[in-house]
Structure formats: structure tokens, C-alpha cells
Amino acid sequence: MNQTPSTNLRGRGAIVGVGRTAMGNLQGSTALGLGLEALRLAIEDAGISKDEIDGILTHPGTTSREGANHYLRFSEAAGIDPRYAASKSMGGSTAGALVQEAIMAIDAGLATTVACVFGDAARTGGQKFNSPSGDPGLSWGIWGMFGPQANSAMGARRHMAQYGTTSEQLGAVSVTFREHAQNNPDAVMYGKTITLEDHQKSRMVVEPFHLLDCCLISDGGVAIIVTSAERAKDLKHPPVLVAGMGQGYTARKNEREDWWYLPHQKNVLESAFAMAGVGPEDIDVAQFYDNFTFSVLLWLEHGGFCQPGESGPFVAEGNLKMGSRLPSNTHGGSLSDAYMQGWTHIVEGVRQVRGEAGDRQVPGAETCLTTGRGMALNTANALVLTR
């Protein structure tokens, strides 16, 4: 079902404050506490007062205990009685979906300034990411399918068979993002370089994925403050406008033989590009959701950065490195910065577009693409950030 993408919201919403806590192994931290700390940092970054926040959108962490009611407990703990609030659980696509919801709520007049928040103590909270795949009604754990690697590994194997993609090409993603983390003192893997040989020698987890194809498990919190482009003009930082956005879902896992290829991601990027009035050639820097190395390859194909099947050679040629055609995951991504379910990707996008990314700044970056994807690969969204 093709629809003409809307351009109504192009540039109407702005990100005006971002906060990220320390990340990694944070003994004694809690999901709620980390979210609140991130909120404080984002408020400070925006240069606003807490009283100006009238919308709260949250993503419950894997160790949050409130479930679907998380937005209420978070708001209570933050001392805010919002005019607009909700929680969403879409895994790695929640961050982008909440920013989009914030923009829609603000544009509709239901709120003026919305804080989108995530906190999780996955690392010290004993989150093993080992739950069964499939659904409660038909668990794939019956056949031994556990952990988030499985779905992506299934896609990677088929991509390898269909297009000749190799483990070394996946390794190029891992090594590139690790290099980028060396320019990010806040990254968990700062100071810890790896080579392609290290990738190849790292133990197999769920083949074809080696350990170094897999993201980190981290404690941390992120908050993102959204307001209208109009209001953003008067605030501390030059606003980062959300020029384009898209969402998409391939809910049907077993009734679509192309589920593994994530057809919704193509729709997501087409929608976001169309709303922003840009194409892949206009993207100066990208932050691709990278729970596993293979995820990046599909984003490249779906976004038209390369042809279907050609993402393996594309990454091995170095096209994602700093100073190349498409510098990507400049903070190190989920593979080497921290695993915050895609939240840090938006923070990094904002910093790149503001021009405040320091040693890892992509010179003259004006347009950044951020993507998120979650659950059984079947939720996804994208933002195009511009000045």
C-alpha cells in the first residue's frame, strides 16, 4: 500500500535539549534514577526550567518494573503533572517513535515542550537478553530459539547465501564503529581498539554472528527535549529541526517470506526522505541502529545508499568511516559506544548537526539520518535532522 508521504510536519518540530548519563557498568544505578538524571541533563542542555515541560513520553527500560504505566511513575518521580503523556515499548525503535509522537502532540496543540526519556540498568540489573523468540502463543523457544541475535542472524545467513555477503564484511562494520568510539571519551569501548582479525577470532555466539557482531549491554539514561521550531528559536542552542520522519512495521513474521529482509525499513526511509525533501545523496552523516553488524547493511540497502545485495562490499570499502562518503555511527554506536536501544543515536545526530561533536565532528554536517529498529525486527523508524 503506497501512500503519498506527508510533508506537513517538515521542520515543524525541533530537538532543543539532549542529555546522556554516564554509561556502562554503573553499580547501584536504577532504570528510574538514570532516566531522571538524563532528564536533568537535557533540561540543562536546553536552558529551560523543568516547569516548561508539559509532556512526558517514556520508554520503559528492560529493568523498569512499571510496564505500560511507566510514564506515570516517571512523571511522579520527576515532579511533573504533564498535559500529555504515554509510554511506548517498541524496543530499538522506541526513541524515534517517541520523538515523532512529541512533534505530533506539539503540532496538535496538546503540549508545548515534551521530554522523551529512557533509562535502563540492564548491565548491573542482570538483564541477560535471553528470552525466547516468537510470541507467547507460539514460543520459538520450543525449538531453542532464544536471545535477540537469532532473528538478525537468520537474516544475515540468507543475505550471505543470496548475495555472497561475508563475515569479514560484517566485521568491517564492527571495526569501523570501534574506530569511531576512539573519538568519543564517553564510549564504553573508548581506548579499546580492535582489528578485523580480532572480529574473526572472537567466539561464535549465534552463527553467523561472532561476539564482535553483537552490541554491548549497558546501564545508562538518555533524554531528548522536543518543542516547536517556533519556540526553539529563542532557546540556548541553535535548534535541530526534524525535517523528515517515518515509521513502519512488518508485523507478519511468518506470512511474509521477505520478513527477514525487513521491507518496512524501505518504507520508513522513503517516508522520512520524502517529508524532508532529501535523498540518500543529501545525508552528511548517519546514525544507524546497530544492535548487530548486519543491521547496518540492511539500512544501507533500504535507504538507497547502495543497491540491494551490495551493502557488504559497500561497508568493506570503508564508506562508513570518518572522512568518507557516509560517516556513520560517529559515537561508536550500540556496538562500541553503549547499548541504549538507539537513544544515543539521536543524541549523536543532534550533536553532529549542532557542530559540537568535537574530535568526531563531521565537518560541515548539516543533515543527519538517524534510524531505529526493534522487537522481532519488525518495528522501525527514521528521523532526518537538519539545522
Next chain:
Amino acid sequence: MSAYEKLLPDTLDGSKPFWDACRRHELTIQECLECGHRRWPIGPACTHCLSTDFSWVGVAGTGEVWSWITYHQAFNSAWAADVPYNVALIRMDEGHTMISNIVGVTPDEIRIGQRVEVLFEDVTDEASVPKFRPVKP
């Protein structure tokens, strides 16, 4: 024989007839009585027309390996003795896909496109789990 510690099917959400058929070593699927669509996974309504009228029909139990992965680490202790083991995505001849295991082969003998057929493992006195093996040429 030691107790079976792996996850067993639950028979909530209308799936009991499917698992009862597995026990008889028959692979079945829900077929819509209004439009004829066969849906998978098990659900209360047709995924084409939302009709709730359906019957359980037998399927051929044949298909091809669409993809597969090999676990080198047990994410669940009941599977520790099986490492390395495969989990496969099978495209059934009816058009839908199923998750299962391919038995009787080592991981390096599995190929995408390989023809496979269903068999049933009686894992407990009550439950039988559908698995697949390569079709002999």
C-alpha cells in the same frame, strides 16, 4: 529417561488442536471457511478477511530451508548439551514459514534451498514437537 526440561508448547490461545494433531504426527493449519486463506501462526481470526470461521486441515509437511542459524552458546540451560545446534526458518510449500530444527544433519550439511519434510519428536508422554529432516533425493 531423564525429565524433558526444554520449553513445552502451551495450549492456550486456541492452539490445542494443533498440538493434539502433532501428537498424532499430523501437521495442520487453520483454513478460513470464508476465503480459504491458510494462516500461520495460530490465531482467532483469518489474517485476510477477519472471519472467525475456520477448520483445521492437514498440510503436506514439506518445504525448503529459507535460512538457519547455529547456536554456539546456550541462552537457555536446557539446551546446553545440544550446542552447537541449529534453528531453521522453513518456507512451507503452502507459502508460510515455520521455525523449527533440522535433525539428522550436522550444521555444515544444511543449505538454503534444501528440501525438507516434517517429522515429530515425542518429547514427553503428552507432547510431540514438529521438526524437519532433509528429503532424500
